[in-house]
Every structure is written in C-alpha cells, then in structure tokens.
Amino acid sequence: MSNTTEHLKKSAFEILKQNDRGEYSVPTRGLYPVQFNWDSAFAALGYLWSNQNRAWRELELLTEAQWPDGMIPHIIFRGEHEGYFPGPAVWRIPSTPPTSGITQPPFLATALRHLVENCDTLETPRVVAVLKRIHRWHCWFMENRLDDNSGAIRVVHPWESGRDNLVDWNQGMLRIPLTDLEEYQRRDLEHVKAAQRPGKMEYDRYLSIIKFCADLQWDQKALGKVSPFLMVDPGITAILLRANRDLKYLLEIHQLIKESEQISGFIGTLEKGWRNLWNPKIKAITAYDPIEQKWVDGISSASFLGPYAGVHDAFMTTATLEHFDRIRNQVKYLMPSYDPEHPSFEADRYWRGPVWLMINRLIGKGFAEIGETERAEIMRQDSLALVQQSGFCEYYNPLNGVGLGGKSFTWTAAVFLDWVLAL
Numbered sequence: 001m002s003n004t005t006e007h008l009k010k011s012a013f014e015i016l017k018q019n020d021r022g023e024y025s026v027p028t029r030g031l032y033p034v035q036f037n038w039d040s041a042f043a044a045l046g047y048l049w050s051n052q053n054r055a056w057r058e059l060e061l062l063t064e065a066q067w068p069d070g071m072i073p074h075i076i077f078r079g080e081h082e083g084y085f086p087g088p089a090v091w092r093i094p095s096t097p098p099t100s101g102i103t104q105p106p107f108l109a110t111a112l113r114h115l116v117e118n119c120d121t122l123e124t125p126r127v128v129a130v131l132k133r134i135h136r137w138h139c140w141f142m143e144n145r146l147d148d149n150s151g152a153i154r155v156v157h158p159w160e161s162g163r164d165n166l167v168d169w170n171q172g173m174l175r176i177p178l179t180d181l182e183e184y185q186r187r188d189l190e191h192v193k194a195a196q197r198p199g200k201m202e203y204d205r206y207l208s209i210i211k212f213c214a215d216l217q218w219d220q221k222a223l224g225k226v227s228p229f230l231m232v233d234p235g236i237t238a239i240l241l242r243a244n245r246d247l248k249y250l251l252e253i254h255q256l257i258k259e260s261e262q263i264s265g266f267i268g269t270l271e272k273g274w275r276n277l278w279n280p281k282i283k284a285i286t287a288y289d290p291i292e293q294k295w296v297d298g299i300s301s302a303s304f305l306g307p308y309a310g311v312h313d314a315f316m317t318t319a320t321l322e323h324f325d326r327i328r329n330q331v332k333y334l335m336p337s338y339d340p341e342h343p344s345f346e347a348d349r350y351w352r353g354p355v356w357l358m359i360n361r362l363i364g365k366g367f368a369e370i371g372e373t374e375r376a377e378i379m380r381q382d383s384l385a386l387v388q389q390s391g392f393c394e395y396y397n398p399l400n401g402v403g404l405g406g407k408s409f410t411w412t413a414a415v416f417l418d419w420v421l422a423l
C-alpha cells in the first residue's frame with residue numbers, strides 16, 4: 001500500500017471516530033448532527049474494520065427506533081440535534097427519541113449480512129431479534145409503499161428516496177400545492193454553498209409535504225396512496241430487492257422459514273417491478289410517475305443497479321453497459337447521479353450530477369458479481385481517485401473531481417475502507 005493510501009486509510013478511521021457518538025454515528029458534524037437510516041447502515045461497514053462490536057451496535061440501535069407499524073425512520077433525533085432543520089417540532093411525532101415520519105433506502109439487511117459474515121462472534125439471540133425487526137420493516141414496505149400497478153416501490157417524499165434533489169422528482173414536485181408555511185430558517189446553508197444544495201422552491205415543497213403528512217398523523221398506508229408527492233423510485237426498489245435476498249439468506253440460517261417464504265414472494269414481486277421500470281424509449285431503467293402514468297426522461301445512477309438487484313436480463317445489461325460507456329466518455333469520474341447529456345444535469349448541485357461513493361459501491365459490487373470486472377474496477381479506481389484528489393466529501397463534481405457538500409463524511413470514509421481499498 002502506497003504512503004498516500006496508508007495516509008488516507010488513517011484519515012478514514014479518524015473521520016469515523018470524529019463522527020462516532022458512542023452507539024451511533026452522525027453523517028458529518030454541523031450539517032447533519034443526527035442519526036440517518038442508510039448512513040448508519042453504511043457506517044457499520046466502516047466500523048467493522050476497527051471494532052466489530054461497535055459496528056454491530058450501530059445496526060442494532062438503528063432497529064431499536066422501529067415504529068409500532070414496522071417502519072424504521074429516516075432520521076432519529078438523538079443527542080444534540082438543535083443544528084438540524086427540520087427538527088422534531090416540524091415532524092410532530094410523539095416518540096422517544098423523536099424521529100422523522102418517512103423512511104429511507106433499506107440497505108440495512110445487506111449491511112447485516114456483511115457483518116454476520118465478517119464478525120468473529122455475534123450473539124445469536126440478538127441477531128435474531130434484529131432480523132425479525134428488519135423482516136417487519138420489509139413487510140411494512142410491501143404494505144405501505146408498493147406501487148400495485150408496477151410492483152416497484154413508491155416514495156412519498158423526495159427525502160425517502162435518499163436521492164433527494166433528483167431531476168426525476170421534478171414532475172412530482174410540481175404537483176405539490178404550497179401550504180401556508182411559517183417562516184423558517186434553513187440550517188444547511190450555514191455549512192454548504194447554496195449552489196450545491198436544493199433551492200427554496202424545493203425546500204418549500206419538502207416542508208409542505210411534511211405538513212400534509214403530519215396533518216394526516218402519519219397514517220403510512222394512506223400516505224402511500226394520497227401523499228401530494230408520489231413517484232416510483234428505481235433506487236429504493238433495487239436496494240430493497242437486494243436487501244430481501246440478503247435477508248432471506250439470514251432468515252434461512254436461523255430457521256425462520258415462514259418469514260423466509262414470505263420474503264421469496266416479495267422478491268418475485270420486486271423483480272417484476274424492476275422489469276416494469278424498463279423505459280423503452282431511452283432503453284434504461286428509470287423512475288416512473290404513477291399519477292401521470294409515464295416514465296421520466298432521464299437516466300440516473302440508479303439505472304445501473306440491475307446487477308446489484310440481481311435482475312440482469314441480457315437485453316437490459318447490453319443497453320445498460322452502452323449507457324455506462326457513453327457516460328464514461330462524458331465525465332472524468334463515474335458515476336454521476338444524473339446523465340451528463342440531460343439538459344437538467346448540474347455538475348455541482350446535490351443529486352443533479354455529482355458522484356456519491358456509496359452508490360459507486362453498489363454499482364461496482366453488482367458489476368463484479370455478474371463478471372463485469374473491468375467496469376467494476378473502473379468504479380473502484382474512480383472512487384479512489386476522487387478521495388485522493390479531494391478527501392472524504394459528501395459528493396464530488398464528476399467533471400473535475402472537486403469535493404462538494406459536507407466534509408469528513410462518514411459513509412464516504414466507511415465505503416473507502418470497506419470497498420475502495422478492498423474490492
């Protein structure tokens with residue numbers, strides 16, 4: 001390992017330590033001083049390299065925030081969280097600790113399988129308890145977020161997709177009636193330049209959806225049908241599909257056969273759902289608008305998650321690899337969050353173009369699993385080059401590699417240790 005790589009490895013460990021709050025991590029200091037669902041699941045992969053018990057506790061604590069209905073929320077407001085907006089007073093959820101009222105991409109089961117396979121000892125009863133909670137969460141997805149027509153997963157807020165400011169959500173965002181919002185102060189802009197964050201138009205709508213849902217007392221079943229924002233998301237569909245495969249494997253090891261059979265059914269539905277997101281016009285998997293019943297017209301980084309999700313029909317893979325090679329010729333670093341040839345591409349703005357390392361990991365792993373080793377290696381090398389050039393940022397400009405958003409970022413450091421250094 002070269003000196004620079006050795007030095008970066010040390011920095012990655014330091015970042016994980018800085019953002020460690022004892023039994024959970026924050027994504028970064030300042031900008032995000034709270035526990036986030038999929039950030040924590042990725043963080044565990046990083047802690048695994050220094051302290052197995054700490055890695056395990058990150059996942060276990062996340063599942064302890066489960067709602068009575070089975071949802072594991074997107075934010076858990078633990079510790080000092082004054083600096084984050086919108087806080088508990090906006091979400092209006094009477095739980096301890098307070099949480100947000102939506103969920104996030106379910107990477108948890110996949111992270112759990114990784115820990116089970118790599119930890120020396122884990123106490124079986126505790127693993128089984130966590131497995132049962134995750135199983136309930138996956139059932140919750142199928143009951144409350146399944147788009148019956150396609151068999152794929154809907155999101156009720158752009159934040160639920162984890163890819164908040166995606167061009168794909170424009171159609172859904174335009175439908176949102178603006179409610180009378182009290183004046184509010186954005187805290188994110190105290191840490192990151194406005195040009196790298198969503199605009200006021202988006203924030204007003206993010207808050208209007210929350211108000212609508214809180215007025216409905218977060219009745220999740222109803223929200224899955226009547227939220228003012230509803231879009232079918234290939235990202236969360238692929239991540240849930242893969243997570244179901246990993247969950248099924250773990251359920252079988254622990255002889256939870258009834259649950260495992262139920263998950264097989266979910267896998268079948270979601271496979272169909274993924275195939276239904278095939279957009280014949282642009283020959284790619286894309287997001288879908290369930291209200292206007294049409295596909296969006298752009299390719300996002302989630303369009304490359306078929307192999308990761310375990311659905312890679314030959315015609316889909318061929319077209320996907322063509323898009324991969326075309327996009328590679330447009331940027332210096334893969335994978336931009338949005339197609340650089342799309343008119344709405346923005347190289348610096350949050351989810352409208354920049355590269356996220358944890359998405360690179362999902363794409364890279366999937367490609368490696370289907371034998372696309374060269375392209376998998378490109379994903380890893382580009383990720384390494386980004387960290388070498390700009391450190392452990394939240395996201396990166398795909399054209400010049402400049403680091404953007406929050407700095408000293410947990411999941412970037414975790415994914416660096418877990419995948420960039422050890423494919």
Ligand code: 9WN
Pocket residue numbers: 027032036037038039159161162163164188
């Ligand atoms: C809102 C923490 C989170 C990630 C999301 C990312 C961003 C939050 C924000 O940061 O979202 O959920 O305030 O911008 O989009 O994926 O989990 O890293």
